[in-house]
Structure formats: structure tokens, C-alpha cells
Amino acid sequence: MGLEVVNLTAKVGDKIVLRNVSLKVDYGAVHVIMGPNGSGKSSLAYVIMGRPIYEVLEGDILLDGESIKDLPTEERALKGIFLAQQDPPQVPGVRLSSLIITFTNKKLGAKDLTRPKDPSVIKRMYEVATKLGLPREILQREVNVGFSGGEKKRSEILQAMLFDAKIVIFDEPDSGLDIDGLRIVADYIKSLRDAGKGVMLITHYARLLNYVKPDKVTVLLDGKVAATGGPELAQLVEEKGYAYLRAKIAKGGGSTGV
Amino acid sequence: MGDIVELKRELLKDVDLAEQLLGRERPVKTEVEIRGKITRSMVEEISRIKKEPDWMRRLRLRSLELFYKLPWPKWLTGIEVLDLDEMVYYAKPEAERASSWDELPKEIREYYEKLGLPELEARFLAGLVGVFDSETVYARIKKYLEEKGVIVLPMEEAVQKYPDLVKQYFMRVFPPSDHKFAALHGALWSGGTFIYVPPGVKIREPIESFFLIGRSGEGQFEHSLIVAGEGAYVEWIEGCSAPRLSRFSFHDGMVEAYAHRNATIKIITVQNWSKDVINLNNKRAIAEEGARVDWVEGSIGSKITYVYPSTILKGDNSATRSAVVTIAKGPYLKDSGSKVVHVGKNTRSQIINKTISADGGINVYRGIVRVVRGARNATANVECESLILDDKSKAHTYPHNQVDEPTASVNHEATTGRLTEQQLFYLTSRGLTEDEAKSLIVLGFLEDVLRELPFEYATVLTKVVQLEFSEYGAFG
Numbered sequence: 248m249g250l251e252v253v254n255l256t257a258k259v260g261d262k263i264v265l266r267n268v269s270l271k272v273d274y275g276a277v278h279v280i281m282g283p284n285g286s287g288k289s290s291l292a293y294v295i296m297g298r299p300i301y302e303v304l305e306g307d308i309l310l311d312g313e314s315i316k317d318l319p320t321e322e323r324a325l326k327g328i329f330l331a332q333q334d335p336p337q338v339p340g341v342r343l344s345s346l347i348i349t350f351t352n353k354k355l356g357a358k359d360l361t362r363p364k365d366p367s368v369i370k371r372m373y374e375v376a377t378k379l380g381l382p383r384e385i386l387q388r389e390v391n392v393g394f395s396g397g398e399k400k401r402s403e404i405l406q407a408m409l410f411d412a413k414i415v416i417f418d419e420p421d422s423g424l425d426i427d428g429l430r431i432v433a434d435y436i437k438s439l440r441d442a443g444k445g446v447m448l449i450t451h452y453a454r455l456l457n458y459v460k461p462d463k464v465t466v467l468l469d470g471k472v473a474a475t476g477g478p479e480l481a482q483l484v485e486e487k488g489y490a491y492l493r494a495k496i497a498k499g500g501g502s503t504g505v
Numbered sequence: 506m507g508d509i510v511e512l513k514r515e516l517l518k519d520v521d522l523a524e525q526l527l528g529r530e531r532p533v534k535t536e537v538e539i540r541g542k543i544t545r546s547m548v549e550e551i552s553r554i555k556k557e558p559d560w561m562r563r564l565r566l567r568s569l570e571l572f573y574k575l576p577w578p579k580w581l582t583g584i585e586v587l588d589l590d591e592m593v594y595y596a597k598p599e600a601e602r603a604s605s606w607d608e609l610p611k612e613i614r615e616y617y618e619k620l621g622l623p624e625l626e627a628r629f630l631a632g633l634v635g636v637f638d639s640e641t642v643y644a645r646i647k648k649y650l651e652e653k654g655v656i657v658l659p660m661e662e663a664v665q666k667y668p669d670l671v672k673q674y675f676m677r678v679f680p681p682s683d684h685k686f687a688a689l690h691g692a693l694w695s696g697g698t699f700i701y702v703p704p705g706v707k708i709r710e711p712i713e714s715f716f717l718i719g720r721s722g723e724g725q726f727e728h729s730l731i732v733a734g735e736g737a738y739v740e741w742i743e744g745c746s747a748p749r750l751s752r753f754s755f756h757d758g759m760v761e762a763y764a765h766r767n768a769t770i771k772i773i774t775v776q777n778w779s780k781d782v783i784n785l786n787n788k789r790a791i792a793e794e795g796a797r798v799d800w801v802e803g804s805i806g807s808k809i810t811y812v813y814p815s816t817i818l819k820g821d822n823s824a825t826r827s828a829v830v831t832i833a834k835g836p837y838l839k840d841s842g843s844k845v846v847h848v849g850k851n852t853r854s855q856i857i858n859k860t861i862s863a864d865g866g867i868n869v870y871r872g873i874v875r876v877v878r879g880a881r882n883a884t885a886n887v888e889c890e891s892l893i894l895d896d897k898s899k900a901h902t903y904p905h906n907q908v909d910e911p912t913a914s915v916n917h918e919a920t921t922g923r924l925t926e927q928q929l930f931y932l933t934s935r936g937l938t939e940d941e942a943k944s945l946i947v948l949g950f951l952e953d954v955l956r957e958l959p960f961e962y963a964t965v966l967t968k969v970v971q972l973e974f975s976e977y978g979a980f981g
Binding site (some may be wrong): 293296298299300319320321323324325329330332335336337338339340341342345346349350353354360361389406410 | 892922925926927928930931932933934935936937938941945946948949950952967971
């Protein structure tokens, strides 16, 4: 059960970005993906979500044992995977509230996507925004247009909360967040774990991990799984850096469980 | 010829919104039908059928001469798919003019029912005039309008009953000499609505005219004229649609509006022709001192549309606002643009043009702002926004400003937004299909214009947009 990536090799354009990657996100657990820039962390998130510019060459993606590899992005989302993007695009013209109403309607199977099928969503979105330290009026603004870095991150969290998926992928939710923001993200991740959801947390630094203790850690290097382990692996990376891991692999000739 | 075959092939595989509503063309009995080469005797026959006064007959013949003489307008590309020697230029359906829906022949009534007009009329309108092919088949206005001296009549009836009134304005706002197809319109016009609101009378409920083309290879040349007396207020809504046709039909309609001192005229058009209609609109208004003319144009359907709501701000302190929204989704062309001529002092104009191009559609903006010398302190604001939903589609903007008055202020802003792969992925990752994502973006893009429309029409337009972007009809 949970999300499983099996021997996944994928490319974008002519560039291979994932090579034979396997990993598992269990329910009630936080799986941290670490790696330097360009190691394939975000690519992994996009491929799981089915972004069309990525092509899967080999391997499979399973949700609760069923392949979702050939499903369009929206169906993966509706099956219960949510991706909070690292740098979500601006969507001029579309208010954040309209987007939330539309996707909650879609999840409820409403015919008309414009008027809220469940009117309580309006109250909830304002409550959650306040809880996340967002100004109420942000819901009336166009999605990500003129949002600060911190507002973008919080807006992704807001949507994740209202989308209520069973697998939530966070792509660097911590970059550009102040200490209050970090705490909010960490608390939310912990509450997801407590509620039995699966969390895949992509992060560049171990900073966030001071607040959330991961259940599993995978390090990607050059699109490959370089190391797997527990919280101690994150600690190792934090102390010694990726260069150390790279050198170690070169010596040992393959991925390693530390 | 190859091009035409190609165009037809494209049309056949395309899903048509008007067709979804109205289905395919069905035979409707005609009493009179005039087709073939455009000749003097054809024009005289139309005039005779309509029992017109001599001045109107002469106006038609003068227009015909101009049609022969004037060159093909350069901007009117694509109209070649029509065989002008083969079209039906006048078709009078076999139906007496009705003032209740039951009186209409079933096959015509069905079209209006599918469009939801009888219900809309009862709930919302002060009057409704229905034109089918070349003639008015339905007309009813609420009693209070008559009591206030408001005239709402089929155009030809107005020509007979109020010749002196009509003559003062008819093709004086938009003269036949303007271009070749304005001249053709002058020669062949038939159907349309005449509205006269006496000085001081304010009609808050809109009056609607609905135009249907019911057959292939038809030319529709309806002419509407709206006159608001001093201080009067009137809103006119114009809707058009057609079932799916087997050959191209041609719409060469005209709207003239005249707002006397301090009067307000609001004109709203929801154009949803089927995709085998070549749609040319000639729209012009004159605003006297302190008067206001507002245009809202929602152009959804047709194979090709040319539409340029225009206002001449003749009097001091007159104003206009023109909001045009065009959607070209598929192998279609929308050529649009508002035009304003500032003549009076302190005149104000606002032009909002929003175009949406998708699935290979092309939008062209061709607006004009002219400020003549002496139009002191005239201000004009032009905003052109184009939304392009994929790489196959295009939007071109050709604004033209001609300012001969140093105290005038003319602002032009143009922006083009392209739906990016990132945006589309972002929205689909929230569970929306690509079509739903596009529809959400389009509705957001149109939000400020939709907000100005009467609720009923905003709802209609929203539905139409959702349908356009919903291949499976799951929306709405």
C-alpha cells in the first residue's frame, strides 16, 4: 500500500533525469528525498504526477499496488496524490478561491465546477488561510500573481490541506520560509503522518528535519538512488555534504545503505 | 476551389456549439425565395415585396450602384468562400408574424425554445423580436412600453408606419458608401428591429432581438436602428444563432444607433452563429452632447467574424465604452476592434478588447481611435488583452491612433498571455482536465467583462465558454 516507484527511468527532452529509481512512500510515514541541485528530485515529483513533458522509459509507478503510469495528471490527482510545487507558476485571471472551489467541486463529482457544491469550503478556505498566516484577501487574488516567496509556499500548503490527498508530495516547501513558516509546514507534515497519510518530502537541506523526524531518507545523485536510510542519513549529508557521499559511492561502486 | 474543399473538411470534423444547441438544418417552408446573381431587378423585387416608399427603393438602388463600383475591402479576407452569384438573398418563411409562441410553425418555434427564449422573455425582457431568415416571425413588447410612446417594430413595418422618423437616421449613421458590403447591405437589407424611445423615457428592462439563419447558402442582411431621444435610456440585446448548415451562409447585418442629448444606449450582442456562417457586422453609433453609448460584444461562433462596434462622439461631454470579447477556437478567424471618433470637447472613450485563441484559432484586433482637431481634452483608453491557449493559435493586434488635437490624451495598453505548459500542468495536477483548466483560465480572463453583463447573459456566456472548452459536455 502507498506509493511505489519501481525501477523508474525517465527523460525530459533528450536528457535522462531518472535512472532506475525505486522507492516507497508508506502511509503514516514521511519519506525524505534529498540531493544536490539537478539530482532529479523535482523530476521525480513531476514524473510521479505525470507531467506530459516527461517520458517514462522504463519502470512503473504504483498507487496502492495499481499502476498509474499511463494515467493523465488529473486522474493521478483525483486518485489522491497532491504535489505542492517548489515554484508554482502564476495563473493570471484565476483567483485562488476559484481554483479551490473548482478542484473541491471536481473531487465531489459536481457537474457545475463554478459554484461550490459544498458551500462550507468557503468558510474552510478562509480559516485555513488564517491559520497559515496568510491575509484573507489572498484568496481573492490571482493564483501566485504577485505572491511573495513565502505566500507561494503557504498557498501550496493551503491547497494541499483543502485537497485532502492520501499522498502529499512537498517539493522544497522550506526554501525561502522564515522560522514561523518552517514550523507551520513541519506541523502540517506531522499532522499528515498522524492522520495516516503518506508524505514525500523533497528537501535540499536538512533544516526542516530538525522539526520533522523522517521515517525514511533517500539521497539522489545524478538521477540515481545514491543512498537510502533513516534519519541518520540526513544527519550524515548535513554534516559531510553530498561530495562525501559521491566519493564514497565511487569507491564502493554503487548505491549504498548507510 | 481546393481551399474551399479543405475548409469544408475541417468544418465537418469539428464539433459545433451552435449545432449542439440547435442541431442540423431542417427544412422550413418558404413563401418567397430570391436567389442568384445580384441584380437591379432582384433589389426592386425585394422593395416591391416590402411595399416600400419610393425613398427606400431609391436608397436600395443607390446602394446597389455603390456595391458594383466599390473595390473589395482589403481587410475582408476569407469571404471568397462564398459564391455571391448562388446565394439566397431573400427568404420569407411561410409564417404569419406571431405575437405568441403557439402561433409559430413548429419547426421555427423549436429553434427558439432550444435557445430558451420564451422563458427569458417572460422573466427578463421588455420586448422580444425574432427574425428568421429574412423576416420577422415574432414580435411582442410589454404594454407599458406602448403607453410611454416607445416604438419597437420590425424594420420594414417602421419604414411604412413612421417613414419620416426612420428616414432621418436610416443609413445616415452608417452610409452605404462606407465599403462594398455596407453598400450590399443597403441594397438587400431585410428584417431587423426599429426602436425609438421618446425623450425622457427610461426603459430599464432590455429589449431583445434574436436572429436565426435557418438554411445553407443564405444571405442575411438584417438592419436594426435604435434611436434614443433626449435623456432617454434603452438597453438592446442582440442574439444570433444558426443550426449546423451544409454550405456557408453569409451574414451582412447592420446596427445603427443614435443617442440624442444626454441619452444612454446600451447594446449587448451575444453572437453564436454555427461554424459555417461568414459573419460581417456593420455597427455604428452617434452620441450627441452628454450622451453615452456602450457596446458589449461577445463573439463566440461563426467561421469568420468581422466586427467593429464604432461610436462617433459628436457632442461635447459624450462618452462611450466598448467591450469586445472574441473566441476563436479551431480553424476560425475573428477580426474585431472597436472604433471611436472624438469630435466633441471633453469626450471620453474606453475600449476593452479581449481575445481568446485556441486549437489553431486566429484573432485580429483592428481598432481605431481618432481625435479630430478641436476635440479638446478628449481622453481615450484602449486595453487589448490576448490569451493564446496553445502553440497553434495566434493573436495579432493592429491598433491605429490618429490624434490631431494636442490636448487629447490617448492611452493604449496591449498584453498577450500565453497558456504555458507549467500552468496547464499545475491546474491538471489539481484534478482538472486540460479542457476544464482552459475553461477556468478563460472564465477568469473574461471575469471583469462578464461581471458587467446582466446576470442572465453572463450566465449564458459562461455556459457557452464552458461548453466550448468541454469536449464531452460534462461542464454546466
